Amino acid sequence: MSDTTQFATFMLVLLVFWPSYNLVLALFVWWRPKPGGPEVPSRHPLQYWIIIPALNEERVVANTVRSALALDGARTPVQVVVVDDGSDDGTPHVLAEIDDHRLHVLRRNLPDARKGKGEALNHAFRYVRGIAEETGTVHRTVIGVIDGDGRGAPGMLSEITSYFGQRDVGAVQCRVRIHNRTNLLAFLQDLEFSCVVDASQSLRDVVGTVGLGGNGQFVRLATLMQLGDAPWSACLVEDLELGLRVHLTGQRIRYATHATITQQGLVDVNRLLRQRTRWGQGNLQCLGYVPKLLRAKHVGSVALLEFLQYLLTPWLVAPMTLLITALVGINFYAQFSGHSIGSLTVNSGNTLLALAIWLVALVLPGLIWGVVHRLKHGDEPMWRCLAVGLAYPAFLILGSISTLRALYRHVAGRKSWAKTERLVEKESPASKPVPRVA
Template identity: 80%
Template sequence: MNDTTQFATFMLLLLAFWPSYNLVLALFVWWRPKPGPEDQGSKHPLEYWIIIPALNEERVVANTVRSALALDGARTPVQVVVVDDGSDDRTPHVLAQIEDHRLHVIRREPPNARKGKGEALNHAFQYVRDIAVSEGKTHRVVIGVIDGDGRGAPGMLSEITQYFAERSVGAVQCRVRIHNRGDLLAFLQDLEFSCVVDASQSLRDVVGTVGLGGNGQFVRLSTLMRLGDAPWSACLVEDLELGLRIHLDGQRIRYATRATITQQGLVDVKRLLRQRTRWGQGNLQCLSYVPKLLRARHITSIALIEFLQYLLTPWLVAPMTLVICALLGLNVYGQITQDDVFGLVAIGPEAWTSMLLWAGALVLPGLLWGLVHRLKHGDEPLWRALLVGLAYPGFLILGSVSTLRALFRYFTGRNMWAKTERLAEEPVLKAPKAA
């Protein structure tokens, strides 16, 4: 086998890997029995303090606060803490219009304000901790984080409470969906969160490597206290780092497949790139935890492989995307000029087979996830689900561009925190009064 044939065989295997990996991941969701906690009733009563970080959230914060207050129940009492992180819009005015004794508003003023989401969360954590310590309730309090545009599903706290019945569980991460998915770009983000990420997190739940997300994370107060006065760091993805710290501390994180948080999807490509660049840069910052994971004796080999996979994979996607785009361009050039480019391009009778392989490798994963979305959720017509599946490869290319931008920003020392902007929303009904 000459070098050209070896290279062609390698590229064929590379093309086959991507759709095969997605197929296995999708099938896992259907094959695996629905994961869930055993119903423990009221043996482990918990109190929930939901933190909502708010920086210029006038468009969405009222809906978010009312939705969070509505999660209150007889077995899952709720208090809501909004951290107004130096907003200079109408956020303070909007919050002042909500009269409820369960709502606590903390205003942070410059120069302490606007230093990132982690700083705001730590400020609220210390506020809740001091109250819980004074009342002797640190073992009963769970802190949840819901972003300024987040909406919790009714009854979700009952499922989360059941997970916390297991003392080894230090945190629970909820499933995330997008509620403005009428826009194609927002629908692509819903496909990503509710199908691809959902499947990945379900797999991680089996091997014990569930990661925390910025929206819909619930952590025991006692777990956070073990990590010091500032459990959330200045990392650009403070949620990922917190999850790694909890795992290294020997506690388990579970993934709740039914408890769902919805949030706004971005409908502007430029803003999406800025958001994903921040995520990618934060992921790169978390690579410093790899040596600690390698030294942790309580982490199994399978768990270690999975940790390394989701820390390192984003940095393999970008160069692989560039390679595939280059090879695709080479094929287009070869077909136009009928030049086999040293045997790398199939021309003549074999050209159609080559093009079908390329098309299948690029398009099939997205169509597969579109079908999964339709079968799993049933809230979008089949034609839309398949359409968003066809657009999925382009969405992945945007992610690769963000990763390249993140690398540039990281190595040039640009660590400024960029906030995600919100869209205006219609008001929701008022939250019910506490019992």
Template identity: 60%
Template structure:
């Protein structure tokens, strides 16, 4: 009987914890004031270098560079540095065709090229640092990272500059959205970034545990200079590691929900799993920072708990998946034999009610996020947001598969870096 009670408790926990977690997070997203214009009329004068790491980006790099140059203004002057990391397609020719004195191209050839995004960013950082020191502008310089498919909204830098006007703020992460969301898989990623991740990052902004993303991160040059010649590491999620290092150094990282950067979705499920495998493996690599975070006096308790959650969670995916499969197996066996295992498995008469309860618990969080997307962003029809909400559990299964592969790769010592493929550009939705 004690084993049955244990399984019953585990089953109830699995039934309730995930929906309650999403309900609390969605409630926080709804409780926040609706995003509006918060930038001051005259943000502090800062100089922005926008780094675009480029490896075989012929399909997207021209539009990305032009969009980055368009962010330039009197109060937020911009220079763009594209790191051509040994491209073998038409990327060099496309960059050469863009005539603009604010555009700089750093070509990296083998054997230095293709060592991962972190090394490409470090090469860009060293060039920018040396230039700023020579100009005497290192204290006013901000280094931003926009991926090869990234597009910033017109007022993005004004918002970033407003956050950096506080002396204790050294880095800002922008909100991410998807601009090719016509496919359901693309829209699912937009809901993930623009709603779920946005709510998580906004809560972390309160807790003091904002993490940097690979796209739309902005860091003061003087804070990057704390880490010598290589602020970014060879970690598969070099952005997350940099964020953790900044927190350990006592640098405050803020989240700008009104500063939006858009990027391409991965619309092929196999490629999506490959991308998320790399992300998951990078998270696993960053677990080594947890003891340092625990010992650090610069990290608040609430932030530490959040760091612990998202650094430990990837390690729990496989055991939780095995637990769920075990519970499903027990349920199937119980229905086949008529055993209830001390109440863990519903009897035949209660099976429809129990199945309906599980399906509700499984689908309710996704539908809730679909409604949040519709009511807060208002750029997709209701029927479509509800549909992707119902498909959200299947999307999470792809993530669980990727996490399982990531754990296998991590334990076997395979750390090869794989780039996300680009697609032919689609028009950006209004």
């Protein structure tokens, strides 16, 4: 086989794989089996403790607390713990105005405060553990984590409870959506979370490799207690690491396809890059779990491959990005100039056809997910869904840039991060009555 033929074959594989992968993943959304499972009858309902880590969250925390308290019901009793992690804005004042016996505010002061989200969650975990041990409710207590800008959908705890009816389930991860998606960048994040990530997590639910997210994770207290006094680590993505640790205990993590947490999307490109760089760097920090997964006898081969895929991908993005960029550059240079590169000769008469093929391969996945968003949610007009689909390739480029930055920061040993500020919300942070769901 000539070099020209080999090159053409390789480029064709690249062209076909990306849209085909996205199409198969999108079709899986419609095929996937019904979520949930047989619920084991219990004389006592699960007790939910929802932890809200708060560092300078005055703009959003009141709405988040009210939303969390509103999840309380006869079969899903809720207590809310807000960890004020050394806020120096109006967060303490906003929390003090919420008069509800189900709200527990834990104030952390310097030098103990501001050591990362994991430390704040561990502080609340020990508080809840103490109460559960005193009341003898450890084995029916579930700890949920909702970020300062998170909003839980009404009735979501019913679906989560159905998963915990399966005794081998140690944790449940909710679906995430973006509630300020009037902005194009925020809408792209909603497309990512509510369609692409939703489909990926649903597939992992079948394989048994569901990952935990920072927002909307629910874990049995007994499971957390198996992981020691500090189940959440100082990792930059403490949720990913916690998920891996839960899997290594032999317990399952399920993905709730309807129970939804909404959060603010970032509307500034620089802040988005900073967020995704932190995520990528945290992923790299979790690479040390690969040997443990390889030794885990209960992790099957398919599950192992899936774990390795999302742990190793950040390390492969940099060389693959450079390789694909170089190959595409060589291809287009040959197309436009008609010159040969080595033994590679491309007919310049096929330039327009090649451009058309590359353009279709580039934009087709985004358009697929745009259509999925419209059919699945129906809360945005089709023209907006198609427009955001066309912008999806640029969003992926931002992801590649952030991954390269994460690799650089990881190698350089840089771990410090500044907290991203929240946007001002329309609702007033003044205290309002919180209804109890029957």
